[in-house]
Amino acid sequence: MTRVLENYIGGAWSRSSGTTLLDVKNPATGEVLAQVPLSTAGDVDTAVKAARAAFPAWRATPPAVRARYLFKLREVLDAHREEIAAICTSEHGKTLSESRNDFGRGIENVEHAAGIPTLMMGQNLEDVATAIDCQTIRQPLGVFAAITPFNFPPMVPLWFLPYAIATGNTFVLKPSEQVPLTQRRIFELIQSIGLPPGVLNLVNGGKDVVNGLCTHPDVAGVSFVGSSSVALHVYRTAAEHGKRVQALGGAKNFIVVLPDANRERAIANVAESIYGCSGQRCLAGSMIVGVGEAYEWVREALHEAARAIVLGDGSKPGVTMGPVVSAAAKDRILSCIEQGTREGARLTLDGRGATVEGCPNGNWIGPSIFEDVQPGMSVATEEIFGPVACLMRAQSLDEAIAAANRSRYGNAASVYTTSGKAARQFHNQIEAGMVGVNIGVAAPMAFFPFGGQKASFYGDTKAHGPTAIDFYTERKVVITRWF
Template sequence: MLKTDVKIYQNYINGVWLDSLSGETFESVNPADSNDTVAKFQASNKEDVEKAIDSASTAFATWVQTPISKRAAILTKAAAILEERADELALELTREEGKPLGASKKEVSRSADTLRFYAVEGQTLTGETFPNDDPKMKVSTVREPLGVISVITPWNFPISIPARKIAPALITGNTVVFKPSSETPLIALRLVEALDEAGLPPGVLNFVTGHSSYIGASIVRHPAIRGVTFTGSTGAGESIHRSVSLTTRTQMELGGKNPLIVMEDADLEKAAKLTVNGGFSLSGQACTGTSRVIVLSSVKEAFITELVNQVKNLKIGSGMESGAVIGPLANSKQLEKILQYIQIGQEEGADLVYGGKQLTISPYDSGYFVEPAVFTNVNPTMRIAQEEIFGPVVSVIEVQSYEEAISIANDTEYGLSASIVTNNNSYIERFVNDIQSGTVKVNRTTTGNLINAPFGGLKKSSTSTFRESGRAGLDFFTQTKTVYIGY
């Protein structure tokens, strides 16, 4: 497609699609083919954000009084719209973000399921009644929405993460200003379109695109913002958390350095498969992705042999290509970062036993492709074992005992997801208690979480205040009043 033919999309403010007041746009590019411009979007400025926040503030007074059954009906209808357009949306998601088409279809379906889940679960949210000694007094609590919520989301799950933030915000009576990643604004816009078509009143959901360096401060520090829910890097999350006012609540889901422990009794074929699925699916660009594999010395060599054999069979290619398991990295900055970490690992003395090269010949020459990398003989103090890489790089660390494995697994500033591969019930019970992680898995990948179960991290992987997903995902968006009524 010629760039002169590229469609320009607008912001969505107060129920109207509008150009930015800046008069400027930016491009979203296909990471599998950097010559393919997906679309252009508004490079918004502070005035655009303020207009969106004002719209959400005005709409709140009416939306909070809207019957919850009507709010639920809108979410349910939007879910149906997503499902009806799932094939089309999956193609757009893959073209814009790069993940395999099958994964894109699952993400669109999951987003519809999330809307439907909160349409039901949100209608059961109630307060409590407390016994007391005064027979002429009733003491209870009521749950109320916060007000205007800023939703800021990343590019790796560009429709499912927004859905799991926006749906609970809306069902509990809040209004929203939504800023998606500038890498994947199109699929985020499709979610907004679905909610608009489903009957969402003007001003309840506002959509503003642009780079965080220009509008990030405005969207979190405005005095009308009562809550900020953010998923992204730990550095950005810490900056947001520190910058908001005392009256602004934050929900931060941040980085990870997730371990998979392989015990001496593990099924090594399964352990390798879990490593491949957790570490290399989505090109390693998942906050819960497996980054460190901590292996008992007695099975280390056999495990590495099995792991490398499985990695060799992974097909690399465009997400549109049948059978492709490893797609491109999201952008040129990601590619540069991953290649730097691969070089750092080698300079630190780790052994690169497979992969790690940028693919530069056809059909990869116009995309951001790199081979999945496996490092062995990794010291747990190395940068590749401590810092979040967010790409297809796995470090294998050898240990002598369960106790050493747990010590190394916990020796990081992150605590998002962790798993162990074993059939020993004693190891399983100890692991659940010993590991410092918000998500704990046994004989499963570190990636993935249920829609109806809480999700979130410990330590610097989260603010550890309010969880996302499940019924717990409603808590962030509501505040509690305690009511005493005397008769």
């Protein structure tokens, strides 16, 4: 009998009141791994009430004590790295190596948040006027929620969860209904560390849960990662209901390669940026701009690197790229490729007919490359979120930067060069929130902020790093005079 997943509310597992169940499938084999319920607004209300009830005592728990729970969490997560990586690969499709890295970056955020006694400190100044002192203190706000995507099942929830509870708030997570198994296991591990009931809660579901969290009067703030259209919806809806919001959206990331770049290292990085995790990540390179004479060698070397990729079940040794997450994702990516060919881009490497021996039901798309991509084409402007590279020519760095800045997105951008002058111009002028210099995936470490610009981010305070502490706390100013 297929297992039906439960919600985690008030320190215990409970059945959802929702009657609709979705299959959770292995994208490489088509095997049904479990069923996930689409919970209701009533389930959301139950979880938020549990979190609200737990808040006063958790807020009063000293930060050093809260940090000790994170130390425990870090240790239990670290002890189960291989298990979590295997679950991630089974439900997402990425390779085991990619799943390990995914989870490792999540654990890094737990480590960083464990420094909360220092991170949450305020400021003070004596004698701002005669015999008057002034200080700022940070205080938690209440119940926070996060709505997370399919592409990094272990990592993205850990961008938010550790900081929310470290700062003294309580928390409700809605994981992606496409990949709920990783968080199910992580919450089982969380249950083992002895957190007070209601501090952490999990509600499975779809849009009803999203809207329930965005409108619930007892939710103080909402974090979201996903497409820009949904990010904008979450931002508007939650903000209209008086909540703090950080909504991380989609991307169309440009990688600019100059003629003086280190060829071997540049191409290895660029190929990994495009095709890692089958292109299903918001930091994936998707527009590759060869400047001047660099275009030809980038073109040739990228084709060679793409043809060397081994497509298959990510759990098997030797595989370097897995399937896309679902049949629906495959159909959408194929539609994007068809649209690109209709608009005149040349598909010089076609992954549409890819198959994998022994896995006839997998969601396979091989590495693909478009050439002669022009500004205005859909493949140059719209997020494909799959293993598809788009090559564009530019005659100068100025032209390349201008092409990138025309995009409505501004998540990440990278440049490959040995010129400090060119690198400085690029990171000074490019309109992107995260910039790589000879780095193909410009992913900041946990102690730096994560987030884009323009249609890639809606809100004021970005994820993790010091901005997480700002998001989850209110600064209060106290002015004191004693007679």
